[in-house]
Amino acid sequence: MTEYVYKMILRPPDPGAVPREGLIRVDDVESWKGSRRYWGHAVYDRRLSREETEHYDMEFCREIKERSEQR
Numbered sequence: 001m002t003e004y005v006y007k008m009i010l011r012p013p014d015p016g017a018v019p020r021e022g023l024i025r026v027d028d029v030e031s032w033k034g035s036r037r038y039w040g041h042a043v044y045d046r047r048l049s050r051e052e053t054e055h056y057d058m059e060f061c062r063e064i065k066e067r068s069e070q071r
């Protein structure tokens with residue numbers, strides 16, 4: 001299964017702050033990239049639409065594939 005990681009731009013990934021469909025897990029550990037602060041991340045089993053990422057103030061971070069899929 002491929003997982004899709006999205007970083008939270010304006011708030012932690014609390015209930016109601018992230019789309020529920022396809023949600024695998026959340027992590028509310030704060031991180032920084034340059035001068036940009038992220039409030040955590042949410043991991044999904046699907047790619048979110050641009051409308052979803054804009055509505056929930058999320059930014060695509062990376063795609064994680066299982067080892068068997070990487071061959």
